[in-house]
Amino acid sequence: MQVIEQGSAIRSIVQALRCSGKSIGFVPTMGALHEGHLQLVRAAALQNDVTICSIFVNPTQFNNPDDYKLYPRSLEQDTAALAEAGCHYLFAPSTSDMYPEQSVLRFSFGVLEEVMEGAHRPGHFNGVATVVSKLFHLVQPHRAYFGQKDLQQVAVVRQLVIGLGFDLEVVCYPTIREASGLAMSSRNKRLNSEQREQAAQLHQALLRAQVQIKNKSAAAIQDDIAAYLAEVPQLQLEYFEIADPATLQPVPNPGAAAEVALCIAAYIGPVRLIDNMIVKPGQVI
Numbered sequence: 286m287q288v289i290e291q292g293s294a295i296r297s298i299v300q301a302l303r304c305s306g307k308s309i310g311f312v313p314t315m316g317a318l319h320e321g322h323l324q325l326v327r328a329a330a331l332q333n334d335v336t337i338c339s340i341f342v343n344p345t346q347f348n349n350p351d352d353y354k355l356y357p358r359s360l361e362q363d364t365a366a367l368a369e370a371g372c373h374y375l376f377a378p379s380t381s382d383m384y385p386e387q388s389v390l391r392f393s394f395g396v397l398e399e400v401m402e403g404a405h406r407p408g409h410f411n412g413v414a415t416v417v418s419k420l421f422h423l424v425q426p427h428r429a430y431f432g433q434k435d436l437q438q439v440a441v442v443r444q445l446v447i448g449l450g451f452d453l454e455v456v457c458y459p460t461i462r463e464a465s466g467l468a469m470s471s472r473n474k475r476l477n478s479e480q481r482e483q484a485a486q487l488h489q490a491l492l493r494a495q496v497q498i499k500n501k502s503a504a505a506i507q508d509d510i511a512a513y514l515a516e517v518p519q520l521q522l523e524y525f526e527i528a529d530p531a532t533l534q535p536v537p538n539p540g541a542a543a544e545v546a547l548c549i550a551a552y553i554g555p556v557r558l559i560d561n562m563i564v565k566p567g568q569v570i
């Protein structure tokens with residue numbers, strides 16, 4: 286695996302690959318890789334001639350400076366894991382290479398960013414869209430891989446791809462979980478063992494909501510989940526929403542919907558985590 290640090294260098298490599306007819310699979314990440322990322326890399330390696338992964342902790346998508354400062358960074362370990370998973374090129378640019386000057390671009394995703402992550406993290410999706418656009422221009426992938434844990438991000442990226450006419454397929458893979466049910470996330474590295482145990486309650490809450498989905502209103506399920514999670518000492522619920530999986534808009538009467546996304550965000554101590562589950566109410570027993 287080759288490690289490339291300059292945007293100009295990855296651009297030349299990609300141009301040569303495209304000229305020789307190779308298909309390119311791309312996995313954009315912020316590093317601190319876990320099994321969820323490696324699953325995406327393995328899938329990209331199977332489905333494309335060449336796999337490129339990027340590691341860049343993107344400052345413009347962090348609305349909380351501490352979250353940016355404390356975001357786990359483990360480039361050496363990540364490099365070894367990527368080579369093992371079948372990645373051909375790791376693109377790991379510096380901040381000055383990605384942002385030679387302060388970005389003044391502004392993206393708007395309409396109602397998609399008025400809910401959940403968009404509402405609670407002002408500017409977050411603008412930062413995501415900015416960096417993902419820059420990466421897509423540099424890497425010019427045929428397929429780009431994302432994890433379902435960031436469901437709203439996937440919806441935003443799909444809209445970005447349609448809106449700007451990127452000629453690529455967005456591929457989404459299911460969330461990988463630890464044995465406790467905790468969704469794998471780079472931020473889990475910041476949890477101590479007690480917090481890790483408590484964080485698993487997020488998945489328990491989703492399962493608890495799932496069994497109520499056919500017969501209760503969204504408001505009643507939200508009340509139940511808030512009461513359930515209030516018992517977890519270090520957990521501070523930010524939101525629990527029942528939403529349409531494509532538009533992310535609230536679904537007040539989920540029993541009547543073909544499919545809904547149960548979406549949750551909470552602080553465990555100082556660490557903010559998100560999770561979700563897509564459920565077909567008609568098939569819940």
Ligand code: PAF
Nearest residue numbers: 313314315343413416435
């Ligand atoms: O999901 C992430 O790790 C980031 O939001 C992404 C897509 C790499 C953009 O910085």
